[in-house]
Amino acid sequence: MGIDQQSLLATARHVAGEAAALVREASTGPGGHRRIDVATKSSETDVVTSVDRASEQRIRELLARLRPGEPMLGEEAATATGAAPCGEASVGPDSVTWVVDPIDGTVNFLYGYPAFAVSVAAQVEGRSVAGAVIEPMTGRCWSATRGGGAWLDGVRLRVSAPARLGVTLLATGFAYDAARRQRQARMITSALGNVRDIRRSGSAALDLCAVATGWVDAYCEHGLSRWDWAAGALIAEEAGATLSLPGDDPRLGADATLACAPSVADEVAELLVHCGAAEV
Numbered sequence: 111m112g113i114d115q116q117s118l119l120a121t122a123r124h125v126a127g128e129a130a131a132l133v134r135e136a137s138t139g140p141g142g143h144r145r146i147d148v149a150t151k152s153s154e155t156d157v158v159t160s161v162d163r164a165s166e167q168r169i170r171e172l173l174a175r176l177r178p179g180e181p182m183l184g185e186e187a188a189t190a191t192g193a194a195p196c197g198e199a200s201v202g203p204d205s206v207t208w209v210v211d212p213i214d215g216t217v218n219f220l221y222g223y224p225a226f227a228v229s230v231a232a233q234v235e236g237r238s239v240a241g242a243v244i245e246p247m248t249g250r251c252w253s254a255t256r257g258g259g260a261w262l263d264g265v266r267l268r269v270s271a272p273a274r275l276g277v278t279l280l281a282t283g284f285a286y287d288a289a290r291r292q293r294q295a296r297m298i299t300s301a302l303g304n305v306r307d308i309r310r311s312g313s314a315a316l317d318l319c320a321v322a323t324g325w326v327d328a329y330c331e332h333g334l335s336r337w338d339w340a341a342g343a344l345i346a347e348e349a350g351a352t353l354s355l356p357g358d359d360p361r362l363g364a365d366a367t368l369a370c371a372p373s374v375a376d377e378v379a380e381l382l383v384h385c386g387a388a389e390v
């Protein structure tokens with residue numbers, strides 16, 4: 111039968127766009143946390159809002175209609191049912207699984223800080239083949255197909271080319287578990303003197319898209335779930351980033367994600383190893 115990546119991409123863009131419209135409509139703007147009902151998940155700082163659930167539900171309904179029979183791994187259903195955060199890979203070369211983060215950057219959404227996104231990817235045997243990341247407050251849409259390049263609203267993307275480690279702008283993120291955050295902070299603190307500066311946007315999907323767009327030179331984070339990286343990592347890789355996904359490089363630790371401009375990829379990986387990435 112074979113996989114039609116363009117058709118998967120069209121579906122990813124469509125369903126992410128519909129969900130992004132819903133999220134935008136529900137956004138309360140500055141100080142939103144005073145008006146939005148929240149529940150907590152793995153820790154008191156790991157939150158879910160009714161809008162996360164509504165966005166995921168909308169995507170589930172649309173995919174059921176447009177792509178009947180194809181399973182969907184969505185963050186909120188998966189965390190509610192205790193499904194493995196790494197997710198189940200689809201089985202067989204013709205079998206597609208949809209991987210969805212209904213709002214990536216929920217804490218930003220909660221506060222009305224506009225850096226959050228809807229992320230939708232199609233995976234085959236655990237590898238992303240098409241994906242879209244849409245930022246509701248700007249309407250920006252990043253997308254990619256495997257082998258077909260990465261795009262931001264019709265413009266082809268190419269990662270940056272920093273000359274050396276010392277001028278590399280490094281994005282990162284932190285887990286919700288307090289003890290893990292401290293280990294992550296120790297690694298980043300010891301890396302900080304060797305790079306240009308650090309950025310923390312609050313959305314892993316947007317961080318990966320930022321690498322693709324050349325807005326940062328590299329992004330690393332430990333402990334991402336499949337829905338965090340499924341679309342963004344493909345977009346970064348298709349823009350030319352050197353990519354390491356959880357499990358790929360034991361020197362960086364078992365669950366590190368690293369997307370990096372190739373010109374400094376070895377230096378950044380070595381720096382993180384030197385700063386204790388494997389112990390994070």
Ligand code: IPD
Pocket residue numbers: 211213214215216217282283284285286311312313314315331333334338
């Ligand atoms: C989180 C964001 C954040 C990253 C966390 C993720 P959520 O996703 O992507 O930037 O640092 O690791 O869990 O909870 O907002 O969907």
Ligand code: CA
Pocket residue numbers: 211213214215314337338
């Ligand atoms: Ca997420």
Ligand code: CA
Pocket residue numbers: 162185211212213214215216
């Ligand atoms: Ca989320």
